[in-house]
Amino acid sequence: MQTIRIDGITRIEGHGRITIQLDDHGVVEDAHLHVLQFRGFEKLCEGRPFYEMPSITARICGICPVSHLLAGAKACDAIMGLRIPEAAEMLRRIVHLAQITQSHALSFFHLSSPDFLMGWDSDPRERNLLGLVDKHPDLALSGIRLRKWGQQVIDLVGGRRIHNPWIVQGGVASPLTMAKRDEILSGIPDALAIALRTLIFFKHMMEKLGEETEVFGNFRSMFMAIGREDGNLCLYGSRRRHEGWLRFADADGNIVADNIHPRDYQEYIGEAVDSASYMKAPYYKPLGYPAGMYRVGPAARLNMCRQCGTPHADKALNEFRHMYGNISLSSFHNHYARLIEIIFAIERMEQILEMPIILTDDVRAEAKANEAEGVGIIEAPRGTLIHHYKVDGDGMMTGANLIVATAHNTLAMNHGLKQVAENYISGHEVTEGMLNRMEGLIRSFDPCLSCATHADGTMDLIVDVVDSEGQLQQRLARRR
Amino acid sequence: MPEISHYQVKTLTIDGKEVCASEHQTILEVARENNIDIPTLCYFNGLNGVGACRLCLVEVKGNNKLLPACVTQAQEGMEVTAHSPQLHEYRKLIIELLLTERSHVCAVCVSSGHCELQSLAQKLGVNHVTLPYLHEQCKADGSHRHFVADHNRCVLCTRCMRVCDEIEGAHTWDITGRGIRSRMITDMGEPWGDSETCTNCGKCVSVCPVGALVEKGKAVAEMTKPNFLPYLIQMRGKGQ
Numbered sequence: 055m056q057t058i059r060i061d062g063i064t065r066i067e068g069h070g071r072i073t074i075q076l077d078d079h080g081v082v083e084d085a086h087l088h089v090l091q092f093r094g095f096e097k098l099c100e101g102r103p104f105y106e107m108p109s110i111t112a113r114i115c116g117i118c119p120v121s122h123l124l125a126g127a128k129a130c131d132a133i134m135g136l137r138i139p140e141a142a143e144m145l146r147r148i149v150h151l152a153q154i155t156q157s158h159a160l161s162f163f164h165l166s167s168p169d170f171l172m173g174w175d176s177d178p179r180e181r182n183l184l185g186l187v188d189k190h191p192d193l194a195l196s197g198i199r200l201r202k203w204g205q206q207v208i209d210l211v212g213g214r215r216i217h218n219p220w221i222v223q224g225g226v227a228s229p230l231t232m233a234k235r236d237e238i239l240s241g242i243p244d245a246l247a248i249a250l251r252t253l254i255f256f257k258h259m260m261e262k263l264g265e266e267t268e269v270f271g272n273f274r275s276m277f278m279a280i281g282r283e284d285g286n287l288c289l290y291g292s293r294r295r296h297e298g299w300l301r302f303a304d305a306d307g308n309i310v311a312d313n314i315h316p317r318d319y320q321e322y323i324g325e326a327v328d329s330a331s332y333m334k335a336p337y338y339k340p341l342g343y344p345a346g347m348y349r350v351g352p353a354a355r356l357n358m359c360r361q362c363g364t365p366h367a368d369k370a371l372n373e374f375r376h377m378y379g380n381i382s383l384s385s386f387h388n389h390y391a392r393l394i395e396i397i398f399a400i401e402r403m404e405q406i407l408e409m410p411i412i413l414t415d416d417v418r419a420e421a422k423a424n425e426a427e428g429v430g431i432i433e434a435p436r437g438t439l440i441h442h443y444k445v446d447g448d449g450m451m452t453g454a455n456l457i458v459a460t461a462h463n464t465l466a467m468n469h470g471l472k473q474v475a476e477n478y479i480s481g482h483e484v485t486e487g488m489l490n491r492m493e494g495l496i497r498s499f500d501p502c503l504s505c506a507t508h509a510d511g512t513m514d515l516i517v518d519v520v521d522s523e524g525q526l527q528q529r530l531a532r533r534r
Numbered sequence: 535m536p537e538i539s540h541y542q543v544k545t546l547t548i549d550g551k552e553v554c555a556s557e558h559q560t561i562l563e564v565a566r567e568n569n570i571d572i573p574t575l576c577y578f579n580g581l582n583g584v585g586a587c588r589l590c591l592v593e594v595k596g597n598n599k600l601l602p603a604c605v606t607q608a609q610e611g612m613e614v615t616a617h618s619p620q621l622h623e624y625r626k627l628i629i630e631l632l633l634t635e636r637s638h639v640c641a642v643c644v645s646s647g648h649c650e651l652q653s654l655a656q657k658l659g660v661n662h663v664t665l666p667y668l669h670e671q672c673k674a675d676g677s678h679r680h681f682v683a684d685h686n687r688c689v690l691c692t693r694c695m696r697v698c699d700e701i702e703g704a705h706t707w708d709i710t711g712r713g714i715r716s717r718m719i720t721d722m723g724e725p726w727g728d729s730e731t732c733t734n735c736g737k738c739v740s741v742c743p744v745g746a747l748v749e750k751g752k753a754v755a756e757m758t759k760p761n762f763l764p765y766l767i768q769m770r771g772k773g774q
Contacts, residue, residue: 101674103682109642109754217641219754227753420751448676448727449750 056080058479060489070501072492073330074475081480085471087464087496089333096454104133104423104445105223111441111456112217115502117160120153120208121434121459123221125441128293128430130223132316133445134421137294142225142417144406147290148238149208149221150432151399151406154289155245156204157435158352158392158399161500162252163197166389169494170259175487193255196248200396203245207403210234225418235407242404246366249396253370256393260377263386267378269477270495271385271470274305276338276348277357278462280433281312285360287367287398289433298431300438302338302348303358307381311340316429319440323457328464335464336457347465350437351499352391353382362394364401370394385470385498392435392500423449434459436500460501470495546612548592555608562590562603565616572616573625573654575632576691577604578741580766581700586692589625589654592616600624622658629660634667635714637686638744644757645745651689652744672717677727680750681739683718688746690716694738701769706732718746737762 060072075084099110108126112119124146131138138146164183171190172181179185186194205215211230212220220227260267281301282288291298300314300322314322326335326343338346348354357380362368371394378387406412423445430441437459444453474495478488544555548565555564560583565572575587585602592603595613603616615621632638632651640646654660672685695707695718706729710719720729739747740762748757 101671103674103676103750105751105753106642106644113641219756222753222756223751227756422750450674450676 058484058489060492070496072471072496074471074479074492076479079481082472082475085468085475085492086330087333087467087471088331096456099451099454102451104428104443104449104451105130107441107443107451107454108221108223109217109219114456114458116216117502118153118157118434118436119217120149120221121432121439122441123218124150124290125430125432125434125439126443127221127223128291128432129428129441129443130430131293132428132430133423133425133443133449134224134419134428135424136224136419136421138225138419139414139416140294141229141411141414142419143290143292143294144409144412145211145226145230145417146221147406148230148403148412149211149218150290151403152204152207152211154204154399154435155396156201156208157500158396159197159201159204161435161497162389162392162396163194163201165500166494166497167193167197169490169497170263174490174494175485178486178490181490193252196252200245200248203241206241207238210238222418224420227418229415229417230412232413235413239404239407242400246397246400249393249400250366253393253397256390257373260390266491266494267384267386269474270491270498271466271473272383273469273473274383275466275469276305276310276341276346277303277354278338278348278350278438279355279358280431280438281358284363286363287355287359287361287395289355289395289399291432300431301358305381305383307357309358311338316431316440317427319429319431319442319457323440325457325461331464333461333464334457336462337465344465347469348462349385349466350459350462351388352395352435353385353387354437355433356391356394357381362398364398364405366401367394367398370397385466385495388498388500423447436460436502437462458502460499463499463501467496467499467501470499542610544608544610544612546608546610546614548614549616559608560604561592561601561606561608561612561614561616564608565603565614570616572603573658574604575650575654575689575743576693578693578697578766579763580769581693581696581741584692584696586690587628589628591621591624593618593621626658626660629655629658630663630665632689633660633663634665636668636670636672636688642754643687643745644748644752644754645687646755648755648758649745650743675720675726676750677725678732678734678750679727680734681726681736682748682750683720683726684746684748685717686746687744688718689744690718691743692718693741693743694718694747697737697741697766701766702733702735702737704731704733704735707738741766 056076058074071088073086074082077083095111095114099107108123111122111126114122168181168186172185209215212218279301280288280291280298282297288297300319301309302311304310311322322339323336324339326337328335337343338348356371362371374390427444432439439459440457442455443451446452471492474492478491542557546553548570553564553568562572573589575589577583583604585605590603591600593615594601640652674682674684676682698707699705706720708719709716711717720726721731740760
């Protein structure tokens, strides 16, 4: 028996390790993702006033703090038992869409595209953003521009790019000015053009990536996302419009559980503890663990929606479905889905910014803690994000449960890892390119391990192939 | 024969600058009148000084101890050093000690950007904390209808206690324990919301230099303190 460890995985957000277990004949027996570090936000927030939670939990992540701020603020809204002003909700949507844009751009251009463009087996010293800038400057710079623009929108609306304290319980801290609204609108044509151009580019590239589509997490599983009554793509989930209830679908796209109120999420989602990882493994309770494996994220969302609801995104979704069917079972399609969601996010931002209500001053509602518990759910870039807070009579936190998007995909990532390992590693001498494909599978989920637990560490890669006697058979090392 | 006034003007030097002080003036008051900036945290113009924070310690020639400028009266012929590399290091150390004793996490504090401890740290150049953090967990009291007392952020300046006693006359706030175990308490240690003496006036919140006493519902960086000083001095004058 041999064990291969990929420690740690590169070009992801956070710090993790992959273990691949081989039998005596070099055939893959199992593969596992380990998240190695622990941060414990759920514990350290105890005793704090509930309305500090959005800003505290935003510190979980520097990439998607807006998602934590919004899920936290929604949980606070639920504790206060109020409905926030419509303008506040629209402004929250704007920063959310801007965050989807910048985060997806980071995942697609900065983290994953070096694999497609430089080649899975290319020199790892060049297989990164800098290599991309050298070989494909137009695409690399497009990605940087799109991410920068998304960050600028967050800055313009909320006054700060990262850990923006502008998203607060009961709404937002300040209204949007006409000048800022117009500045955002003026950047939309360029951002949309980049997204559409990239989609065309990737569509052609997908023709060369048939093998990856086949084996990168291509299996039957359930899917989960929040939904809207009209079936369109739902990212924010408005309490005002009674949107954002949880929805589960089976591998054929049939809805198996619908209209699950956020407060009832624990009736459907269980969290298994994995002794080899600090990341929990959520599962669909009615099917139990591990049969209740489900996936969240861009491809899952597109599998579960009827349409996106904006012209270019709908066209792109229809093309995608025409090529790959209504239900995409391959996690590799997350990359394609990210591009569609970027297009949707930009178009939707424009729609919202043109609504007169976006400039009104009524952006914050106030109340004390009126409920003992509150749950806030939002579709973060990587999937469904759940913040569940419990408070005492004074509004001080007595407990919190956070289920972060990446964690939902734990079982699916392990399943996908085994699939990729079986395809590339069984019976072969292990090469760096093979292991990069393992990492590529993980990258297709765009996991944020820092969110899922906590992470801080180097991104070196050391792979040890150890035989059943514990003797080192082969070592591959890569340093940043 | 008319009575000779006992009012005397004293002359002294602070950092080599010749200055004049009237009777009963402290070194700190004289320094500030002469645009010599001595950092303080517990001092609040209009309240009695207590010399609790020790940030205003100065050297006085002929005295082998450092003296708190806020409670030391200016004397004729004094030679005061308010700024020296040694004093600067002491002041930085005091800020470091305050930062490590409880939990001062500016990033998620309601008073960030409006906090005297934070601005003093910036002003004195405390850009690293070299001492180990104690991570002592204190209970935040959210029982009051309008305010929260977060003892994790308290620096024990006692401004709340003094304003409540000297201006409001309620003396709701007091201090219990000794040394590192000292805590601000309301009444006899009851939750603030159960206090029978608190008048809900909010003066304590107004004078708190950090994010320890804040209005309920304020999110990060939203807690700004009103300019309470003119009112306080006016009230103080009437009282006297």
